[in-house]
Amino acid sequence: MYSTSLNAIGEIYHKIEHCLIGTGSLEQVDTVYSHPQALGQCRKFIQQHNIKTVPSYDTAGSVKIIKEMKKQNVACIASKNASKINQVSIIKEGIADNPNNYTRFLVLSKKQAEETQKDKTSIIFSIKHEPGTLFRIMEKFNECGVNLTKIESRPKKDTAWEYNFYVDFERNADDAKISEMINKIKENTLFLKILGSYPAAELT
Amino acid sequence: MYSTSLNAIGEIYHKIEHCLIGTGSLEQVDTVYSHPQALGQCRKFIQQHNIKTVPSYDTAGSVKIIKEMKKQNVACIASKNASKINQVSIIKEGIADNPNNYTRFLVLSKKQAEETQKDKTSIIFSIKHEPGTLFRIMEKFNECGVNLTKIESRPKKDTAWEYNFYVDFERNADDAKISEMINKIKENTLFLKILGSYPAAELT
Structure with a gap:
Protein backbone atom coordinates (compact mmCIF):
# COMPACT_ATOMS: atom_id res chain seq x y z
CA MET A 1 0.00 0.00 0.00
CA ASN A 101 -14.14 -14.59 12.27
CA TYR A 102 -13.78 -12.01 9.53
CA THR A 103 -10.94 -11.00 7.24
CA ARG A 104 -11.06 -7.46 5.94
CA PHE A 105 -10.01 -6.65 2.37
CA LEU A 106 -9.51 -3.24 0.79
CA VAL A 107 -10.74 -2.77 -2.77
CA LEU A 108 -8.21 -0.88 -4.92
CA SER A 109 -8.78 1.04 -8.14
CA LYS A 110 -7.15 3.62 -10.40
CA LYS A 111 -10.28 5.77 -9.89
CA GLN A 112 -11.55 7.27 -6.66
CA ALA A 113 -14.81 6.35 -4.91
CA GLU A 114 -17.72 8.81 -4.88
CA GLU A 115 -18.50 10.43 -1.55
CA THR A 116 -21.32 8.94 0.56
CA GLN A 117 -22.79 9.78 3.96
CA LYS A 118 -20.94 6.95 5.71
CA ASP A 119 -17.35 6.93 4.50
CA LYS A 120 -14.07 5.76 5.95
CA THR A 121 -10.57 6.93 5.04
CA SER A 122 -7.28 4.99 5.19
CA ILE A 123 -3.98 6.84 5.61
CA ILE A 124 -0.34 5.90 6.15
CA PHE A 125 2.11 8.23 7.85
CA SER A 126 5.52 8.10 9.49
CA ILE A 127 6.74 9.98 12.55
CA LYS A 128 9.97 10.45 14.44
CA HIS A 129 10.21 8.28 17.52
CA GLU A 130 9.94 10.99 20.16
CA PRO A 131 7.56 11.12 23.13
CA GLY A 132 4.40 13.03 22.30
CA THR A 133 4.58 12.91 18.49
CA LEU A 134 1.79 10.37 18.12
CA PHE A 135 -0.15 12.14 20.85
CA ARG A 136 -0.13 15.46 18.96
CA ILE A 137 -1.60 13.63 15.97
CA MET A 138 -4.26 11.90 18.06
CA GLU A 139 -5.11 15.33 19.46
CA LYS A 140 -6.03 16.53 15.96
CA PHE A 141 -8.38 13.57 15.44
CA ASN A 142 -9.92 14.22 18.83
CA GLU A 143 -10.41 17.97 18.24
CA CYS A 144 -12.24 17.09 15.05
CA GLY A 145 -14.39 14.45 16.80
CA VAL A 146 -13.15 11.80 14.38
CA ASN A 147 -13.45 8.14 15.33
CA LEU A 148 -10.47 5.88 14.55
CA THR A 149 -11.37 2.35 13.46
CA LYS A 150 -7.80 1.06 13.13
CA ILE A 151 -4.34 2.07 14.26
CA GLU A 152 -1.19 0.06 13.77
CA SER A 153 2.45 1.00 14.19
CA ARG A 154 5.20 -0.77 12.30
CA PRO A 155 8.90 -0.05 12.56
CA LYS A 156 10.12 1.43 9.26
CA LYS A 157 12.05 -0.97 7.09
CA ASP A 158 14.99 1.23 6.21
CA THR A 159 15.63 3.23 9.38
CA ALA A 160 15.35 1.87 12.89
CA TRP A 161 13.36 3.93 15.43
CA GLU A 162 11.12 5.64 12.92
CA TYR A 163 7.60 4.31 12.70
CA ASN A 164 4.94 3.93 10.02
CA PHE A 165 1.34 4.16 11.16
CA TYR A 166 -1.62 2.64 9.37
CA VAL A 167 -4.74 4.52 10.45
CA ASP A 168 -8.38 4.20 9.34
CA PHE A 169 -11.00 6.68 10.48
CA GLU A 170 -14.68 7.49 9.90
CA ARG A 171 -15.29 10.41 7.45
CA ASN A 172 -14.28 11.31 3.91
CA ALA A 173 -10.91 12.97 3.30
CA ASP A 174 -12.55 15.49 0.91
CA ASP A 175 -14.77 16.84 3.69
CA ALA A 176 -13.50 20.41 4.32
CA LYS A 177 -13.02 19.87 8.07
CA ILE A 178 -11.21 16.57 7.52
CA SER A 179 -9.00 17.98 4.81
CA GLU A 180 -8.00 20.79 7.18
CA MET A 181 -7.31 18.24 9.94
CA ILE A 182 -5.07 16.20 7.64
CA ASN A 183 -3.08 19.32 6.78
CA LYS A 184 -2.52 19.94 10.50
CA ILE A 185 -1.48 16.32 10.98
CA LYS A 186 1.02 16.66 8.13
CA GLU A 187 2.91 19.25 10.20
CA ASN A 188 3.69 16.46 12.69
CA THR A 189 4.59 13.71 10.21
CA LEU A 190 7.68 12.97 8.11
CA PHE A 191 5.45 11.55 5.39
CA LEU A 192 1.68 11.13 4.91
CA LYS A 193 -0.26 9.36 2.17
CA ILE A 194 -4.04 9.20 1.81
CA LEU A 195 -4.84 5.72 0.49
CA GLY A 196 -8.46 6.65 -0.21
CA SER A 197 -11.96 7.26 1.12
CA TYR A 198 -14.70 4.67 0.63
CA PRO A 199 -18.12 3.62 1.97
CA ALA A 200 -17.80 1.82 5.32
CA ALA A 201 -18.93 -1.82 5.00
CA GLU A 202 -21.38 -3.40 7.45
CA LEU A 203 -20.49 -6.68 9.11
CA THR A 204 -23.19 -9.00 7.75
CA MET B 1 -1.08 -13.50 25.05
CA ASN B 101 14.53 -7.15 8.33
CA TYR B 102 13.88 -8.16 11.91
CA THR B 103 11.26 -10.29 13.58
CA ARG B 104 10.56 -9.51 17.21
CA PHE B 105 9.88 -12.26 19.73
CA LEU B 106 8.69 -11.92 23.33
CA VAL B 107 10.26 -14.23 25.92
CA LEU B 108 7.64 -15.69 28.29
CA SER B 109 8.14 -17.15 31.75
CA LYS B 110 6.22 -18.10 34.88
CA LYS B 111 8.52 -15.72 36.79
CA GLN B 112 8.84 -11.96 36.38
CA ALA B 113 11.92 -10.11 35.12
CA GLU B 114 14.01 -8.03 37.51
CA GLU B 115 13.82 -4.25 37.07
CA THR B 116 16.59 -2.54 35.07
CA GLN B 117 17.27 1.04 34.03
CA LYS B 118 16.00 0.49 30.48
CA ASP B 119 12.80 -1.49 30.62
CA LYS B 120 9.78 -1.82 28.37
CA THR B 121 6.26 -2.94 29.32
CA SER B 122 3.66 -4.73 27.20
CA ILE B 123 -0.04 -4.35 27.96
CA ILE B 124 -3.32 -5.42 26.36
CA PHE B 125 -6.55 -3.51 26.93
CA SER B 126 -9.98 -3.20 25.39
CA ILE B 127 -12.10 -0.08 24.99
CA LYS B 128 -15.60 0.81 23.83
CA HIS B 129 -15.65 2.10 20.28
CA GLU B 130 -16.54 5.73 21.01
CA PRO B 131 -14.77 8.85 19.77
CA GLY B 132 -12.16 10.05 22.26
CA THR B 133 -11.76 6.85 24.29
CA LEU B 134 -8.34 6.01 22.87
CA PHE B 135 -7.38 9.68 23.02
CA ARG B 136 -8.06 9.86 26.77
CA ILE B 137 -5.72 6.89 27.21
CA MET B 138 -3.01 8.43 25.01
CA GLU B 139 -3.36 11.58 27.12
CA LYS B 140 -2.30 9.62 30.22
CA PHE B 141 0.82 8.32 28.46
CA ASN B 142 1.61 11.84 27.29
CA GLU B 143 1.11 13.44 30.73
CA CYS B 144 3.57 10.89 32.09
CA GLY B 145 6.09 11.53 29.28
CA VAL B 146 6.00 7.87 28.33
CA ASN B 147 7.15 6.82 24.87
CA LEU B 148 5.07 4.19 23.05
CA THR B 149 7.05 1.72 20.95
CA LYS B 150 4.08 -0.20 19.57
CA ILE B 151 0.33 0.28 19.24
CA GLU B 152 -2.02 -2.04 17.44
CA SER B 153 -5.81 -2.22 17.41
CA ARG B 154 -7.64 -5.43 16.66
CA PRO B 155 -11.40 -5.86 16.55
CA LYS B 156 -12.48 -8.12 19.44
CA LYS B 157 -13.32 -11.64 18.42
CA ASP B 158 -16.59 -12.03 20.27
CA THR B 159 -18.20 -8.60 20.00
CA ALA B 160 -18.11 -6.36 16.95
CA TRP B 161 -17.13 -2.71 17.51
CA GLU B 162 -15.12 -3.25 20.61
CA TYR B 163 -11.37 -3.14 20.17
CA ASN B 164 -8.37 -4.75 21.79
CA PHE B 165 -5.17 -2.72 21.87
CA TYR B 166 -1.68 -4.13 22.09
CA VAL B 167 0.61 -1.42 23.45
CA ASP B 168 4.31 -1.47 24.35
CA PHE B 169 5.96 1.46 26.10
CA GLU B 170 9.29 2.41 27.62
CA ARG B 171 9.44 2.14 31.46
CA ASN B 172 8.75 -0.55 34.05
CA ALA B 173 5.18 -1.13 35.26
CA ASP B 174 6.40 -1.30 38.88
CA ASP B 175 7.72 2.27 38.74
CA ALA B 176 5.43 4.27 41.07
CA LYS B 177 4.57 6.89 38.45
CA ILE B 178 3.83 4.24 35.81
CA SER B 179 1.76 2.15 38.17
CA GLU B 180 -0.32 5.26 38.94
CA MET B 181 -0.67 5.98 35.21
CA ILE B 182 -1.89 2.44 34.55
CA ASN B 183 -4.53 2.82 37.26
CA LYS B 184 -5.77 6.00 35.57
CA ILE B 185 -5.83 4.23 32.21
CA LYS B 186 -7.88 1.40 33.74
CA GLU B 187 -10.69 3.90 34.38
CA ASN B 188 -11.03 4.24 30.61
CA THR B 189 -10.76 0.56 29.67
CA LEU B 190 -13.18 -2.37 29.80
CA PHE B 191 -10.27 -4.70 30.52
CA LEU B 192 -6.50 -4.26 31.00
CA LYS B 193 -3.77 -6.86 31.43
CA ILE B 194 -0.08 -6.18 32.05
CA LEU B 195 1.84 -8.83 30.11
CA GLY B 196 5.11 -7.91 31.77
CA SER B 197 8.08 -5.54 32.03
CA TYR B 198 11.46 -6.53 30.61
CA PRO B 199 14.81 -5.05 29.49
CA ALA B 200 14.50 -3.35 26.08
CA ALA B 201 16.61 -5.18 23.49
CA GLU B 202 19.02 -3.34 21.18
CA LEU B 203 18.85 -3.92 17.45
CA THR B 204 22.22 -5.50 16.70
Whole structure:
Protein backbone atom coordinates (compact mmCIF):
# COMPACT_ATOMS: atom_id res chain seq x y z
CA MET A 1 0.00 0.00 0.00
CA TYR A 2 2.98 2.18 0.71
CA SER A 3 4.22 2.44 -2.85
CA THR A 4 1.10 1.81 -4.97
CA SER A 5 -0.58 4.56 -7.00
CA LEU A 6 -3.98 2.87 -6.60
CA ASN A 7 -6.78 4.28 -4.42
CA ALA A 8 -8.73 2.42 -1.76
CA ILE A 9 -12.36 2.62 -2.98
CA GLY A 10 -14.02 0.07 -0.72
CA GLU A 11 -13.68 -2.49 2.05
CA ILE A 12 -15.08 -6.02 2.26
CA TYR A 13 -15.50 -8.20 5.34
CA HIS A 14 -15.25 -11.83 4.37
CA LYS A 15 -16.56 -14.33 6.92
CA ILE A 16 -14.24 -17.29 7.46
CA GLU A 17 -16.27 -20.48 8.06
CA HIS A 18 -14.10 -23.49 8.76
CA CYS A 19 -15.45 -26.96 7.98
CA LEU A 20 -14.04 -30.41 8.68
CA ILE A 21 -13.87 -32.03 5.25
CA GLY A 22 -13.15 -35.66 4.43
CA THR A 23 -14.48 -39.05 3.40
CA GLY A 24 -14.78 -40.67 6.83
CA SER A 25 -16.98 -39.92 9.85
CA LEU A 26 -16.00 -37.64 12.75
CA GLU A 27 -15.26 -40.70 14.92
CA GLN A 28 -12.84 -42.10 12.34
CA VAL A 29 -10.78 -38.91 11.88
CA ASP A 30 -7.46 -38.92 13.78
CA THR A 31 -5.39 -36.58 11.54
CA VAL A 32 -6.25 -33.20 10.04
CA TYR A 33 -4.41 -31.17 7.37
CA SER A 34 -4.75 -27.39 7.00
CA HIS A 35 -2.98 -24.02 6.98
CA PRO A 36 -1.45 -23.35 10.43
CA GLN A 37 -3.74 -20.33 10.94
CA ALA A 38 -6.89 -22.42 10.34
CA LEU A 39 -5.56 -25.15 12.65
CA GLY A 40 -5.05 -22.48 15.32
CA GLN A 41 -8.54 -21.10 14.83
CA CYS A 42 -10.08 -24.55 15.38
CA ARG A 43 -7.86 -25.46 18.34
CA LYS A 44 -10.69 -26.30 20.75
CA PHE A 45 -12.41 -28.63 18.28
CA ILE A 46 -9.12 -30.38 17.47
CA GLN A 47 -8.25 -30.85 21.16
CA GLN A 48 -11.76 -32.06 22.03
CA HIS A 49 -11.58 -34.78 19.40
CA ASN A 50 -7.93 -35.56 20.07
CA ILE A 51 -6.90 -35.11 16.43
CA LYS A 52 -3.29 -34.88 15.18
CA THR A 53 -2.53 -31.82 13.03
CA VAL A 54 -0.39 -31.56 9.88
CA PRO A 55 0.34 -28.03 8.61
CA SER A 56 -0.12 -27.46 4.88
CA TYR A 57 0.47 -24.53 2.55
CA ASP A 58 -3.16 -23.47 2.23
CA THR A 59 -6.65 -24.56 3.29
CA ALA A 60 -7.96 -25.22 -0.25
CA GLY A 61 -4.84 -27.19 -1.16
CA SER A 62 -5.36 -29.40 1.90
CA VAL A 63 -8.63 -30.67 0.36
CA LYS A 64 -6.68 -31.87 -2.68
CA ILE A 65 -4.09 -33.56 -0.44
CA ILE A 66 -6.61 -35.55 1.58
CA LYS A 67 -8.68 -36.39 -1.54
CA GLU A 68 -5.64 -38.04 -3.11
CA MET A 69 -4.81 -39.89 0.11
CA LYS A 70 -8.23 -41.59 0.12
CA LYS A 71 -8.02 -42.42 3.83
CA GLN A 72 -11.07 -42.23 6.08
CA ASN A 73 -9.00 -41.25 9.11
CA VAL A 74 -7.46 -38.21 7.42
CA ALA A 75 -9.52 -35.01 7.03
CA CYS A 76 -8.78 -31.33 6.46
CA ILE A 77 -10.07 -27.90 7.49
CA ALA A 78 -11.23 -25.65 4.66
CA SER A 79 -14.25 -23.66 3.44
CA LYS A 80 -17.61 -24.98 2.22
CA ASN A 81 -16.61 -23.75 -1.21
CA ALA A 82 -13.38 -25.79 -1.24
CA SER A 83 -15.44 -28.87 -0.34
CA LYS A 84 -17.81 -28.18 -3.26
CA ILE A 85 -15.06 -27.49 -5.83
CA ASN A 86 -13.13 -30.63 -4.93
CA GLN A 87 -16.26 -32.72 -4.34
CA VAL A 88 -15.26 -34.00 -0.92
CA SER A 89 -18.00 -34.13 1.76
CA ILE A 90 -18.29 -31.89 4.78
CA ILE A 91 -18.05 -33.92 7.99
CA LYS A 92 -18.86 -30.96 10.26
CA GLU A 93 -19.54 -27.27 9.61
CA GLY A 94 -18.54 -24.29 11.76
CA ILE A 95 -15.77 -25.87 13.83
CA ALA A 96 -13.86 -22.65 14.60
CA ASP A 97 -13.42 -21.62 18.27
CA ASN A 98 -14.92 -18.23 17.46
CA PRO A 99 -17.81 -18.24 15.00
CA ASN A 100 -17.39 -14.53 14.19
CA ASN A 101 -14.14 -14.59 12.27
CA TYR A 102 -13.78 -12.01 9.53
CA THR A 103 -10.94 -11.00 7.24
CA ARG A 104 -11.06 -7.46 5.94
CA PHE A 105 -10.01 -6.65 2.37
CA LEU A 106 -9.51 -3.24 0.79
CA VAL A 107 -10.74 -2.77 -2.77
CA LEU A 108 -8.21 -0.88 -4.92
CA SER A 109 -8.78 1.04 -8.14
CA LYS A 110 -7.15 3.62 -10.40
CA LYS A 111 -10.28 5.77 -9.89
CA GLN A 112 -11.55 7.27 -6.66
CA ALA A 113 -14.81 6.35 -4.91
CA GLU A 114 -17.72 8.81 -4.88
CA GLU A 115 -18.50 10.43 -1.55
CA THR A 116 -21.32 8.94 0.56
CA GLN A 117 -22.79 9.78 3.96
CA LYS A 118 -20.94 6.95 5.71
CA ASP A 119 -17.35 6.93 4.50
CA LYS A 120 -14.07 5.76 5.95
CA THR A 121 -10.57 6.93 5.04
CA SER A 122 -7.28 4.99 5.19
CA ILE A 123 -3.98 6.84 5.61
CA ILE A 124 -0.34 5.90 6.15
CA PHE A 125 2.11 8.23 7.85
CA SER A 126 5.52 8.10 9.49
CA ILE A 127 6.74 9.98 12.55
CA LYS A 128 9.97 10.45 14.44
CA HIS A 129 10.21 8.28 17.52
CA GLU A 130 9.94 10.99 20.16
CA PRO A 131 7.56 11.12 23.13
CA GLY A 132 4.40 13.03 22.30
CA THR A 133 4.58 12.91 18.49
CA LEU A 134 1.79 10.37 18.12
CA PHE A 135 -0.15 12.14 20.85
CA ARG A 136 -0.13 15.46 18.96
CA ILE A 137 -1.60 13.63 15.97
CA MET A 138 -4.26 11.90 18.06
CA GLU A 139 -5.11 15.33 19.46
CA LYS A 140 -6.03 16.53 15.96
CA PHE A 141 -8.38 13.57 15.44
CA ASN A 142 -9.92 14.22 18.83
CA GLU A 143 -10.41 17.97 18.24
CA CYS A 144 -12.24 17.09 15.05
CA GLY A 145 -14.39 14.45 16.80
CA VAL A 146 -13.15 11.80 14.38
CA ASN A 147 -13.45 8.14 15.33
CA LEU A 148 -10.47 5.88 14.55
CA THR A 149 -11.37 2.35 13.46
CA LYS A 150 -7.80 1.06 13.13
CA ILE A 151 -4.34 2.07 14.26
CA GLU A 152 -1.19 0.06 13.77
CA SER A 153 2.45 1.00 14.19
CA ARG A 154 5.20 -0.77 12.30
CA PRO A 155 8.90 -0.05 12.56
CA LYS A 156 10.12 1.43 9.26
CA LYS A 157 12.05 -0.97 7.09
CA ASP A 158 14.99 1.23 6.21
CA THR A 159 15.63 3.23 9.38
CA ALA A 160 15.35 1.87 12.89
CA TRP A 161 13.36 3.93 15.43
CA GLU A 162 11.12 5.64 12.92
CA TYR A 163 7.60 4.31 12.70
CA ASN A 164 4.94 3.93 10.02
CA PHE A 165 1.34 4.16 11.16
CA TYR A 166 -1.62 2.64 9.37
CA VAL A 167 -4.74 4.52 10.45
CA ASP A 168 -8.38 4.20 9.34
CA PHE A 169 -11.00 6.68 10.48
CA GLU A 170 -14.68 7.49 9.90
CA ARG A 171 -15.29 10.41 7.45
CA ASN A 172 -14.28 11.31 3.91
CA ALA A 173 -10.91 12.97 3.30
CA ASP A 174 -12.55 15.49 0.91
CA ASP A 175 -14.77 16.84 3.69
CA ALA A 176 -13.50 20.41 4.32
CA LYS A 177 -13.02 19.87 8.07
CA ILE A 178 -11.21 16.57 7.52
CA SER A 179 -9.00 17.98 4.81
CA GLU A 180 -8.00 20.79 7.18
CA MET A 181 -7.31 18.24 9.94
CA ILE A 182 -5.07 16.20 7.64
CA ASN A 183 -3.08 19.32 6.78
CA LYS A 184 -2.52 19.94 10.50
CA ILE A 185 -1.48 16.32 10.98
CA LYS A 186 1.02 16.66 8.13
CA GLU A 187 2.91 19.25 10.20
CA ASN A 188 3.69 16.46 12.69
CA THR A 189 4.59 13.71 10.21
CA LEU A 190 7.68 12.97 8.11
CA PHE A 191 5.45 11.55 5.39
CA LEU A 192 1.68 11.13 4.91
CA LYS A 193 -0.26 9.36 2.17
CA ILE A 194 -4.04 9.20 1.81
CA LEU A 195 -4.84 5.72 0.49
CA GLY A 196 -8.46 6.65 -0.21
CA SER A 197 -11.96 7.26 1.12
CA TYR A 198 -14.70 4.67 0.63
CA PRO A 199 -18.12 3.62 1.97
CA ALA A 200 -17.80 1.82 5.32
CA ALA A 201 -18.93 -1.82 5.00
CA GLU A 202 -21.38 -3.40 7.45
CA LEU A 203 -20.49 -6.68 9.11
CA THR A 204 -23.19 -9.00 7.75
CA MET B 1 -1.08 -13.50 25.05
CA TYR B 2 -4.63 -12.64 25.96
CA SER B 3 -5.36 -15.73 28.00
CA THR B 4 -1.92 -16.91 29.18
CA SER B 5 -0.78 -16.67 32.78
CA LEU B 6 2.86 -16.28 31.67
CA ASN B 7 4.80 -13.02 31.98
CA ALA B 8 6.77 -11.27 29.26
CA ILE B 9 10.33 -11.17 30.63
CA GLY B 10 12.29 -10.19 27.54
CA GLU B 11 12.25 -9.37 23.84
CA ILE B 12 14.52 -10.64 21.07
CA TYR B 13 15.07 -9.13 17.61
CA HIS B 14 15.99 -11.85 15.18
CA LYS B 15 17.54 -10.67 11.91
CA ILE B 16 16.11 -12.39 8.86
CA GLU B 17 18.85 -12.97 6.26
CA HIS B 18 17.54 -14.55 3.09
CA CYS B 19 19.93 -16.60 0.94
CA LEU B 20 19.47 -18.23 -2.44
CA ILE B 21 20.27 -21.89 -1.83
CA GLY B 22 20.76 -24.61 -4.41
CA THR B 23 23.14 -26.82 -6.35
CA GLY B 24 23.38 -24.79 -9.57
CA SER B 25 24.81 -21.35 -10.32
CA LEU B 26 22.82 -18.11 -10.28
CA GLU B 27 22.66 -18.13 -14.11
CA GLN B 28 21.14 -21.63 -14.15
CA VAL B 29 18.35 -20.94 -11.64
CA ASP B 30 14.93 -20.34 -13.24
CA THR B 31 12.62 -21.52 -10.41
CA VAL B 32 12.70 -20.76 -6.71
CA TYR B 33 10.76 -22.38 -3.82
CA SER B 34 10.05 -20.63 -0.52
CA HIS B 35 7.44 -19.39 1.94
CA PRO B 36 5.29 -16.69 0.29
CA GLN B 37 6.52 -14.08 2.78
CA ALA B 38 10.18 -14.76 1.93
CA LEU B 39 9.36 -14.68 -1.80
CA GLY B 40 7.72 -11.28 -1.25
CA GLN B 41 10.71 -9.97 0.70
CA CYS B 42 13.08 -10.89 -2.16
CA ARG B 43 10.79 -9.57 -4.94
CA LYS B 44 13.36 -7.27 -6.54
CA PHE B 45 16.02 -9.99 -6.74
CA ILE B 46 13.52 -12.48 -8.19
CA GLN B 47 12.30 -10.00 -10.82
CA GLN B 48 15.83 -8.92 -11.74
CA HIS B 49 16.84 -12.49 -12.47
CA ASN B 50 13.50 -13.39 -14.04
CA ILE B 51 12.94 -16.39 -11.77
CA LYS B 52 9.62 -18.28 -11.45
CA THR B 53 8.33 -18.66 -7.86
CA VAL B 54 6.70 -21.66 -6.19
CA PRO B 55 5.19 -21.07 -2.72
CA SER B 56 5.99 -23.68 -0.07
CA TYR B 57 4.95 -24.21 3.53
CA ASP B 58 8.14 -22.89 5.13
CA THR B 59 11.60 -21.63 4.18
CA ALA B 60 13.52 -24.45 5.88
CA GLY B 61 11.27 -27.07 4.31
CA SER B 62 11.96 -25.61 0.87
CA VAL B 63 15.63 -26.61 1.24
CA LYS B 64 14.56 -30.23 1.70
CA ILE B 65 12.28 -30.02 -1.36
CA ILE B 66 14.95 -28.71 -3.73
CA LYS B 67 17.59 -31.08 -2.28
CA GLU B 68 15.42 -34.07 -3.20
CA MET B 69 14.70 -32.65 -6.67
CA LYS B 70 18.41 -32.57 -7.50
CA LYS B 71 17.93 -30.03 -10.33
CA GLN B 72 20.43 -27.26 -10.98
CA ASN B 73 17.74 -24.87 -12.24
CA VAL B 74 15.65 -25.11 -9.04
CA ALA B 75 16.74 -23.20 -5.93
CA CYS B 76 15.07 -21.97 -2.74
CA ILE B 77 15.18 -19.01 -0.37
CA ALA B 78 16.04 -19.79 3.24
CA SER B 79 18.51 -18.92 6.02
CA LYS B 80 22.24 -19.65 6.17
CA ASN B 81 21.44 -22.05 8.96
CA ALA B 82 18.97 -24.04 6.83
CA SER B 83 21.68 -24.32 4.16
CA LYS B 84 24.12 -25.68 6.75
CA ILE B 85 21.71 -28.17 8.34
CA ASN B 86 20.65 -29.61 4.98
CA GLN B 87 24.13 -29.34 3.45
CA VAL B 88 23.05 -27.50 0.32
CA SER B 89 25.28 -24.63 -0.88
CA ILE B 90 24.48 -20.95 -0.76
CA ILE B 91 24.38 -19.46 -4.26
CA LYS B 92 23.97 -15.88 -3.04
CA GLU B 93 23.65 -14.29 0.42
CA GLY B 94 21.54 -11.30 1.44
CA ILE B 95 19.07 -11.23 -1.43
CA ALA B 96 16.21 -9.46 0.43
CA ASP B 97 14.97 -6.10 -0.91
CA ASN B 98 15.54 -4.59 2.51
CA PRO B 99 18.64 -5.78 4.36
CA ASN B 100 17.30 -4.66 7.77
CA ASN B 101 14.53 -7.15 8.33
CA TYR B 102 13.88 -8.16 11.91
CA THR B 103 11.26 -10.29 13.58
CA ARG B 104 10.56 -9.51 17.21
CA PHE B 105 9.88 -12.26 19.73
CA LEU B 106 8.69 -11.92 23.33
CA VAL B 107 10.26 -14.23 25.92
CA LEU B 108 7.64 -15.69 28.29
CA SER B 109 8.14 -17.15 31.75
CA LYS B 110 6.22 -18.10 34.88
CA LYS B 111 8.52 -15.72 36.79
CA GLN B 112 8.84 -11.96 36.38
CA ALA B 113 11.92 -10.11 35.12
CA GLU B 114 14.01 -8.03 37.51
CA GLU B 115 13.82 -4.25 37.07
CA THR B 116 16.59 -2.54 35.07
CA GLN B 117 17.27 1.04 34.03
CA LYS B 118 16.00 0.49 30.48
CA ASP B 119 12.80 -1.49 30.62
CA LYS B 120 9.78 -1.82 28.37
CA THR B 121 6.26 -2.94 29.32
CA SER B 122 3.66 -4.73 27.20
CA ILE B 123 -0.04 -4.35 27.96
CA ILE B 124 -3.32 -5.42 26.36
CA PHE B 125 -6.55 -3.51 26.93
CA SER B 126 -9.98 -3.20 25.39
CA ILE B 127 -12.10 -0.08 24.99
CA LYS B 128 -15.60 0.81 23.83
CA HIS B 129 -15.65 2.10 20.28
CA GLU B 130 -16.54 5.73 21.01
CA PRO B 131 -14.77 8.85 19.77
CA GLY B 132 -12.16 10.05 22.26
CA THR B 133 -11.76 6.85 24.29
CA LEU B 134 -8.34 6.01 22.87
CA PHE B 135 -7.38 9.68 23.02
CA ARG B 136 -8.06 9.86 26.77
CA ILE B 137 -5.72 6.89 27.21
CA MET B 138 -3.01 8.43 25.01
CA GLU B 139 -3.36 11.58 27.12
CA LYS B 140 -2.30 9.62 30.22
CA PHE B 141 0.82 8.32 28.46
CA ASN B 142 1.61 11.84 27.29
CA GLU B 143 1.11 13.44 30.73
CA CYS B 144 3.57 10.89 32.09
CA GLY B 145 6.09 11.53 29.28
CA VAL B 146 6.00 7.87 28.33
CA ASN B 147 7.15 6.82 24.87
CA LEU B 148 5.07 4.19 23.05
CA THR B 149 7.05 1.72 20.95
CA LYS B 150 4.08 -0.20 19.57
CA ILE B 151 0.33 0.28 19.24
CA GLU B 152 -2.02 -2.04 17.44
CA SER B 153 -5.81 -2.22 17.41
CA ARG B 154 -7.64 -5.43 16.66
CA PRO B 155 -11.40 -5.86 16.55
CA LYS B 156 -12.48 -8.12 19.44
CA LYS B 157 -13.32 -11.64 18.42
CA ASP B 158 -16.59 -12.03 20.27
CA THR B 159 -18.20 -8.60 20.00
CA ALA B 160 -18.11 -6.36 16.95
CA TRP B 161 -17.13 -2.71 17.51
CA GLU B 162 -15.12 -3.25 20.61
CA TYR B 163 -11.37 -3.14 20.17
CA ASN B 164 -8.37 -4.75 21.79
CA PHE B 165 -5.17 -2.72 21.87
CA TYR B 166 -1.68 -4.13 22.09
CA VAL B 167 0.61 -1.42 23.45
CA ASP B 168 4.31 -1.47 24.35
CA PHE B 169 5.96 1.46 26.10
CA GLU B 170 9.29 2.41 27.62
CA ARG B 171 9.44 2.14 31.46
CA ASN B 172 8.75 -0.55 34.05
CA ALA B 173 5.18 -1.13 35.26
CA ASP B 174 6.40 -1.30 38.88
CA ASP B 175 7.72 2.27 38.74
CA ALA B 176 5.43 4.27 41.07
CA LYS B 177 4.57 6.89 38.45
CA ILE B 178 3.83 4.24 35.81
CA SER B 179 1.76 2.15 38.17
CA GLU B 180 -0.32 5.26 38.94
CA MET B 181 -0.67 5.98 35.21
CA ILE B 182 -1.89 2.44 34.55
CA ASN B 183 -4.53 2.82 37.26
CA LYS B 184 -5.77 6.00 35.57
CA ILE B 185 -5.83 4.23 32.21
CA LYS B 186 -7.88 1.40 33.74
CA GLU B 187 -10.69 3.90 34.38
CA ASN B 188 -11.03 4.24 30.61
CA THR B 189 -10.76 0.56 29.67
CA LEU B 190 -13.18 -2.37 29.80
CA PHE B 191 -10.27 -4.70 30.52
CA LEU B 192 -6.50 -4.26 31.00
CA LYS B 193 -3.77 -6.86 31.43
CA ILE B 194 -0.08 -6.18 32.05
CA LEU B 195 1.84 -8.83 30.11
CA GLY B 196 5.11 -7.91 31.77
CA SER B 197 8.08 -5.54 32.03
CA TYR B 198 11.46 -6.53 30.61
CA PRO B 199 14.81 -5.05 29.49
CA ALA B 200 14.50 -3.35 26.08
CA ALA B 201 16.61 -5.18 23.49
CA GLU B 202 19.02 -3.34 21.18
CA LEU B 203 18.85 -3.92 17.45
CA THR B 204 22.22 -5.50 16.70
